[in-house]
Amino acid sequence: GEQVEQLPSILRVQEGSSASINCSYEDSASNYFPWYKQEPGENPKLIIDIRSNMERKQIQELIVLLDKKAKRFSLHITDTQPGDSAMYFCAASDSNTNKVVFGTGTRLQVLP
Amino acid sequence: GPKVLQIPSHQIIDMGQMVTLNCDPVSNHLYFYWYKQILGQQMEFLVNFYNGKVMEKSKLFKDQFSVERPDGSYFTLKIQPTALEDSAVYFCASSGGDQDTQYFGPGTRLLVL
Numbered sequence: 698g699e700q701v702e703q704l705p706s707i708l709r710v711q712e713g714s715s716a717s718i719n720c721s722y723e724d725s726a727s728n729y730f731p732w733y734k735q736e737p738g739e740n741p742k743l744i745i746d747i748r749s750n751m752e753r754k755q756i757q758e759l760i761v762l763l764d765k766k767a768k769r770f771s772l773h774i775t776d777t778q779p780g781d782s783a784m785y786f787c788a789a790s791d792s793n794t795n796k797v798v799f800g801t802g803t804r805l806q807v808l809p
Numbered sequence: 810g811p812k813v814l815q816i817p818s819h820q821i822i823d824m825g826q827m828v829t830l831n832c833d834p835v836s837n838h839l840y841f842y843w844y845k846q847i848l849g850q851q852m853e854f855l856v857n858f859y860n861g862k863v864m865e866k867s868k869l870f871k872d873q874f875s876v877e878r879p880d881g882s883y884f885t886l887k888i889q890p891t892a893l894e895d896s897a898v899y900f901c902a903s904s905g906g907d908q909d910t911q912y913f914g915p916g917t918r919l920l921v922l
Binding site for chain 2: 731733739740741742743746786788794795796797798799800801802
């Protein structure tokens with residue numbers, strides 16, 4: 698199982714509200730979960746990550762949650778700003794193969 | 810932060826020709842990766858490379874693809890021969906070790922005519 702499902706594919710929120718993106722994975726050996734932000738025409742940039750020994754991590758307005766039993770993890774952006782508009786990709790990695798499988802992406806639009 | 814460079818930024822070639830995409834990874838990194846992204850779609854893993862060897866490759870890494878890093882120079886992806894469906898943006902990434910942060914290059918936009 699190498700799929701990483703990511704929902705929603707498109708997310709529109711009002712500026713100042715929160716945005717949530719959910720991912721699920723199949724490979725139970727996955728133990729590292731990075732999140733990337735990609736602006737149009739740019740390369741993906743890591744914004745936050747979580748390892749399997751944690752359930753929650755927060756960096757400023759970004760919160761990631763990990764539920765290993767359910768094989769689900771999520772990104773929450775609190776107090777969204779127009780600059781948060783971009784594509785967001787979750788990913789899951791297995792230390793045995795060192796291979797990263799990306800989710801299908803979420804296009805976030807923060808409306809003024 | 811650490812920078813990964815990719816050369817060229819754009820490449821247009823005719824179907825059937827060979828192309829080599831070059832990646833200059835972060836200087837002390839040991840793990841190297843290639844990903845393929847078709848416009849607006851997800852990043853798809855192609856291959857990872859460590860200590861002169863391919864560690865893992867996906868179904869997208871066709872027989873026409875090869876990677877190498879001769880003498881610690883560029884990490885290259887060669888496609889020979891190219892096909893129309895190879896048109897995409899190819900991102901190189903490098904990391905310092907197992908599951909360390911992967912830093913992505915700016916991508917090479919390949920168009921096969």
